[in-house]
Amino acid sequence: MQTILKPTLIIALIAFAASMALSHINKVTLQRIKERELQKKEEALKIVLPGYTIVEKDKVLQVEGKDFRYSRAEKQVDKDVVSAYAFETEKAGYSGLIKSVIGVDENMKILGMAIIQQSETPGLGARSVEIASKETFFGHFFGSSAAGTGEVLAPWFQEQFKGLDLSRKIGIMKKGEWRSENEALKKELLESNSVSAITGATITTKAVRDSLEIKTEILKKLIQMETEKRKEDKKKK
Amino acid sequence: MNLLRLITDGIWKKNPILVIGIGMCPTLAVSTSISNALWMTLAATFVLIMSNILVSMIKGIVPSHIRIPIFITIIATFVIVVELTLKAFQPDVDKALGIFIPLIVVNCIILGRAEDFASKNSVLYSAIDGIGMGLGFGLTLTVLAFFREILGANKLLGYTLIPGMEPSLVMIMAPGAFFTLAFMLWGMNAIKSRGKR
Numbered sequence: 001m002q003t004i005l006k007p008t009l010i011i012a013l014i015a016f017a018a019s020m021a022l023s024h025i026n027k028v029t030l031q032r033i034k035e036r037e038l039q040k041k042e043e044a045l046k047i048v049l050p051g052y053t054i055v056e057k058d059k060v061l062q063v064e065g066k067d068f069r070y071s072r073a074e075k076q077v078d079k080d081v082v083s084a085y086a087f088e089t090e091k092a093g094y095s096g097l098i099k100s101v102i103g104v105d106e107n108m109k110i111l112g113m114a115i116i117q118q119s120e121t122p123g124l125g126a127r128s129v130e131i132a133s134k135e136t137f138f139g140h141f142f143g144s145s146a147a148g149t150g151e152v153l154a155p156w157f158q159e160q161f162k163g164l165d166l167s168r169k170i171g172i173m174k175k176g177e178w179r180s181e182n183e184a185l186k187k188e189l190l191e192s193n194s195v196s197a198i199t200g201a202t203i204t205t206k207a208v209r210d211s212l213e214i215k216t217e218i219l220k221k222l223i224q225m226e227t228e229k230r231k232e233d234k235k236k237k
Numbered sequence: 238m239n240l241l242r243l244i245t246d247g248i249w250k251k252n253p254i255l256v257i258g259i260g261m262c263p264t265l266a267v268s269t270s271i272s273n274a275l276w277m278t279l280a281a282t283f284v285l286i287m288s289n290i291l292v293s294m295i296k297g298i299v300p301s302h303i304r305i306p307i308f309i310t311i312i313a314t315f316v317i318v319v320e321l322t323l324k325a326f327q328p329d330v331d332k333a334l335g336i337f338i339p340l341i342v343v344n345c346i347i348l349g350r351a352e353d354f355a356s357k358n359s360v361l362y363s364a365i366d367g368i369g370m371g372l373g374f375g376l377t378l379t380v381l382a383f384f385r386e387i388l389g390a391n392k393l394l395g396y397t398l399i400p401g402m403e404p405s406l407v408m409i410m411a412p413g414a415f416f417t418l419a420f421m422l423w424g425m426n427a428i429k430s431r432g433k434r
Contacts, residue, residue, distance in 0.1 A: 006300065007302070010299060010300065011303060011306065011307060014295070014310055014311070015310055018310055018313075018314040021314055022314060022317055025317070025318050025322070029324065029325035032325040032326070033325050036324075036325070036328055096335075096336070118335075119335040119336050121266070121335075124409065126335065176403070199406055200406050200409060
């Protein structure tokens with residue numbers, strides 16, 4: 001009896017103390033973590049729909065029994081009102097899901113994309129959310145003239161999706177790190193509707209690309225439906 | 238036992254990575270940049286010191302045949318504390334280190350020190366041993382990361398070193414970590430054997 005009861009009690013006691021401690025820590029941090037996540041989503045929406053104002057949030061479109069959540073935003077262009085749509089998508093990358101928010105206009109041109117969750121390898125796939133710094137080491141510490149302006153840039157990997165056509169196939173090129181000042185490469189990528197892969201993390205790049213493409217069909221339907229709805233609304237007026 | 242000796246032992250004579258050869262997984266994985274290495278060191282050392290202290294405190298009441306599950310419970314608790322704290326206050330670090338924060342639970346250095354040292358020594362000694370081992374782990378990681386970041390990413394502390402130069406990709410991947418580690422072991426053993434001669 002002694003050999004069973006005593007160890008059981010001790011383990012139970014320690015597990016109890018551990019749960020107490022953890023529930024306390026959870027209580028302290030939960031609110032903050034939730035706020036951060038919400039904030040991140042809000043920021044992501046602003047990034048993927050630049051210049052637009054969100055009109056309808058968290059709408060649901062049911063297609064083949066599956067829910068497709070999206071937000072609709074509007075912008076005044078000349079005398080017309082154009083719509084844009086933002087939605088979340090995810091696909092398994094090299095290690096775990098990669099979740100991102102994407103904004104497209106009525107012609108399925110990508111307005112912006114932001115990765116909101118990933119657990120890729122540090123230094124490789126995790127560079128998909130890395131912000132390219134213009135500053136160099138010597139510039140930063142010795143104040144040489146080559147020092148950058150310190151402006152905050154969007155992660156280069158996400159930036160390059162901007163302007164691509166989602167209704168066509170998106171290609172992957174191995175052109176290395178892409179910088180906004182590299183006009184020639186930017187043009188080449190845009191013309192061939194491609195992105196440049198993260199060096200050493202082709203799986204991550206592919207996963208992000210595929211996570212966009214799996215939504216293409218449903219997106220086409222959605223845009224068609226919404227556009228018709230807008231037209232009818234106009235007629236009624 | 239000399240307290241200072243405990244710390245220097247952790248760094249040199251009993252360096253957990255270079256001498257004992259444990260804790261390799263996070264070593265190879267997060268030594269891609271110095272900032273990753275330093276945050277990893279901070280997280281792992283905190284867990285190491287706290288678990289060493291607790292294990293040492295309860296060593297009298299834990300029956301030896303159930304000690305491992307108890308050690309793991311204690312270690313896992315501190316790891317979740319670290320994970321939640323990072324998520325709430327340093328989300329960028331949490332993002333960069335990703336899965337390797339929860340994986341501290343199975344870091345052999347921590348369980349190894351609990352089993353090998355803390356369960357046999359006093360609270361003070363165990364805490365100091367945690368600091369020493371943490372320093373040894375951190376220094377090794379930082380040196381590894383220093384070379385890998387320069388050669389593999391052409392960066393130092395996140396800033397580009399030579400603009401326009403293409404870094405050697407292999408250094409940022411696992412083989413680069415093995416190469417650098419091998420050179421470090423070579424260097425360390427060379428210094429040690431020179432002293433003997």
